[in-house]
Amino acid sequence: MKLMHQNSHRIGIALALIMFLSLVVFQDAGFTAPKATIKFVAALYSEATEPYWQGIIKEFEKQNPDIKVELEVVNWDNIRQKVNTLIATRQAPDILNIDWWGHYAADDLLLPLDDLLPAKVRDGFIKSFYDSSKMDGKLYVLPLVASVRGLFYNKDHFKKAGIAKPPAMWDELVAAGQKLAKLPNVSPFGLEMTEFEGQCFLTYFLWGGGADWKDAKGNWAYNSPKAVEALQFMVDLVRKYKITNPEPTVTSRDDLQKVFAAGRLSMMITASFFPTLLKDQAPNLNYGIAPIPVKAGNPPVTLGVADNIMAFKQTKHPEAVAKFLTFIYEPDNYYKFCHAEGMLPCTKEVAARLSKTDPTLGQFIDMLPIARFEPTNDPLWTNAYMAAIHAAQAAILGQKPLKVALDEAIKSIK
Numbered sequence: 001m002k003l004m005h006q007n008s009h010r011i012g013i014a015l016a017l018i019m020f021l022s023l024v025v026f027q028d029a030g031f032t033a034p035k036a037t038i039k040f041v042a043a044l045y046s047e048a049t050e051p052y053w054q055g056i057i058k059e060f061e062k063q064n065p066d067i068k069v070e071l072e073v074v075n076w077d078n079i080r081q082k083v084n085t086l087i088a089t090r091q092a093p094d095i096l097n098i099d100w101w102g103h104y105a106a107d108d109l110l111l112p113l114d115d116l117l118p119a120k121v122r123d124g125f126i127k128s129f130y131d132s133s134k135m136d137g138k139l140y141v142l143p144l145v146a147s148v149r150g151l152f153y154n155k156d157h158f159k160k161a162g163i164a165k166p167p168a169m170w171d172e173l174v175a176a177g178q179k180l181a182k183l184p185n186v187s188p189f190g191l192e193m194t195e196f197e198g199q200c201f202l203t204y205f206l207w208g209g210g211a212d213w214k215d216a217k218g219n220w221a222y223n224s225p226k227a228v229e230a231l232q233f234m235v236d237l238v239r240k241y242k243i244t245n246p247e248p249t250v251t252s253r254d255d256l257q258k259v260f261a262a263g264r265l266s267m268m269i270t271a272s273f274f275p276t277l278l279k280d281q282a283p284n285l286n287y288g289i290a291p292i293p294v295k296a297g298n299p300p301v302t303l304g305v306a307d308n309i310m311a312f313k314q315t316k317h318p319e320a321v322a323k324f325l326t327f328i329y330e331p332d333n334y335y336k337f338c339h340a341e342g343m344l345p346c347t348k349e350v351a352a353r354l355s356k357t358d359p360t361l362g363q364f365i366d367m368l369p370i371a372r373f374e375p376t377n378d379p380l381w382t383n384a385y386m387a388a389i390h391a392a393q394a395a396i397l398g399q400k401p402l403k404v405a406l407d408e409a410i411k412s413i414k
Contacts, residue, residue, distance in 0.1 A: 035066040036317040038094035038324065041083060043307065044075040045145075048184050048340040057338075058236050060327045067320045094315040095324065099376075100305045103236055105140045106379040111311040114139045115324045121329050129346040132373040141308035142325065143344035148270040148302045148367045149200070152295065157183060157266040157285045162370075164291035166267075170208065170233060173267075173293045177243030180266045190256040190268030191237060191244040195271055197253045200303060200384035202392060203374055204269055205234040207301045208294035213384070220380075220413055221404035222388055230295070232402050235395045249393045261285060271305070272364035276342030289363055304371030306346060344368070384413045 050073045057289055058068045071349040072093075074082050079098055086092050087109065104110050114122075122130070122139070129143040153166045173189065180188035192201050197326055206222060209230025215221040222231070238244045245251055245265065257274060259265040261282040269292055278285055291300045309328070311321045328334065331349050337356060338345040344364055345351045355362040375381055391405035399405075 013341045016383060030152065037070060038067045038315065038317055038320050039072070040095040040097075041079070041086075041093040042071065042073050042097040042326070043079050045075050045100075045341045045343070049073055052337055052340055056328065056333055060324060063327075064320075064323060067317075067323065069324060070292050080133040090307075090314075092312040092314055094317065094321055095309065095311050097307065097309045099305075100382070101141050101308055102135065102381055103375040103379040104310070104312075105135045105377070107140075107161060109312055109314075111138045111315060111321070112138045112140060113142065113311065113325075116318060117142075118310075118326060121301045121326055124347045124349060126327065126346055126348055126351065126368055128304065128368065128371055128373070130375070132304070132306065133308065135377045141310040142203045142329070143308045143346035144328075145306060145338060145341060146306045146346050146368075147273055147302050147344055148364050148371050149204070149269055149271055149292060150364065150367065151267060151290045152260060152270055152274060153267045153288050153290065154248035154260070154265070155288050156263075157186060158329065161266075162218065166288060168291065169291045169296045171296065174237070174241050174243065176267070177237070177241060181243055183266070186264055186266055187245040187259070188243040188266050189237060189245075190247040190251075190260065190265050192232070192251060192253045192256060193248045193389060193396055194252050195386065195389055198389035198392065199374065200253075200305075202231065202267070202385070202388055203233070203303050204292055205230045207303075207372060208292065208298060210295065210298050213393055220384055220410050222384075223403065223410050228403050228406060231392060231395075231406070233295070235402055238396050239398065249396055252374055260287075272344050272361065275360045289360075293369070300370055302371050304368070304373050306373075310409070380413055387412050 015347050027411060044050070053071050055072065057071055061068060083096060083098065083107055092109065097216065101110065103156065114399050129146060133139055133141045133143055152164055158179055160183060163176050164209045166177045168172040178190035180186060192198060202222070206227055209226060209228045211222070211224060211227035213220065215224070221227065238248055245256065245259070253270060255272060256265060256268050257277065261278060263285065278287070292302055294300060309325065311318070311325070315321055334345060334347060335350045335353055338350060342359065345354055351368065353366050378384070387409035388406070391402070393411040394400040394405045395402035
């Protein structure tokens with residue numbers, strides 16, 4: 001028995017020594033068993049997107065060897081369906097980068113971030129973007145990249161038509177459009193009313209006319225007298241003044257951008273990322289950028305759009321999620337992302353840095369203080385704007401009076 005005990009003792013020591021030496025070799029080889037694995041689903045912006053995230057994750061894992069980040073980059077055409085499928089099968093990612101989020105928060109799927117992130121991260125955001133990331137006073141998402149909208153105009157067209165400056169008011173828009181209409185093979189003003197981005201064009205005219213999607217009580221109100229007047233002006237650009245592209249209900253914003261780049265469209269409202277596209281598509285195009293025209297007497301305004309990053313409540317590793325989100329927003333890391341994608345930053349420090357290094361983006365960064373946001377945090381937002389688009393389409397095509405179509409749209413929201 002004593003011999004067996006001695007042998008067992010020796011075997012135990014040997015096994016312990018082997019395990020210790022194996023661990024030393026394993027660590028010396030640069031391997032560390034991760035304690036936490038988090039899944040990150042990111043939207044695809046450009047060819048630069050996936051390499052950027054791969055580089056960030058590699059550096060993060062080097063600094064945090066106890067955390068592993070699994071990345072999946074999904075194009076915009078598929079990401080909503082992808083995420084909905086993951087949620088339905090109880091496989092929601094730990095972290096998600098996408099545009100909409102209100103319905104996720106309303107369904108109690110998102111992890112509140114107020115107390116999870118350091119104050120230096122939360123306090124670093126531009127206030128308007130930070131405030132738009134809350135629902136019922138809780139911070140559910142972080143704005144990742146932003147765009148604001150401006151009026152792009154062809155300077156050569158303006159010179160030929162004898163127009164001295166871009167229109168700032170609606171009556172100036174009509175006057176400029178009527179002059180530009182005399183130029184051959186040119187559409188004066190690009191208007192989109194498709195399901196791709198028709199809601200943005202509705203927003204430009206609602207806000208420009210002093211109206212809004214909702215009233216002060218939070219009720220949908222895009223059929224109010226002011227709203228009808230504003231949107232009727234938009235319809236009149238097509239039917240009365242005839243200064244838009246021929247088929248606004250089937251021509252998307254991206255289609256209009258291509259026509260503008262080809263020199264066949266004089267004016268259009270689009271996003272701050274457009275100059276990045278023009279560098280490749282039309283490097284010699286002589287264009288300018290101006291604020292969006294508004295009805296006389298109303299203040300200048302621009303539409304702010306932010307894509308967001310969020311965490312799902314079912315994550316098993318909230319501390320690891322917080323570390324990774326904090327790492328993303330470290331100024332050098334975040335600057336590289338915004339610069340690579342040609343998008344506007346949502347933090348004050350990186351916005352100031354980009355303004356100095358990119359004068360074109362700087363024009364849009366200067367518009368950030370007047371940016372407003374659509375009610376994307378409302379779970380019914382998609383239903384509300386789709387109904388509004390269909391109403392505007394019916395009016396543009398002469399199928400229904402605008403007021404009738406808008407009243408029907410409001411009643412259909414549920």
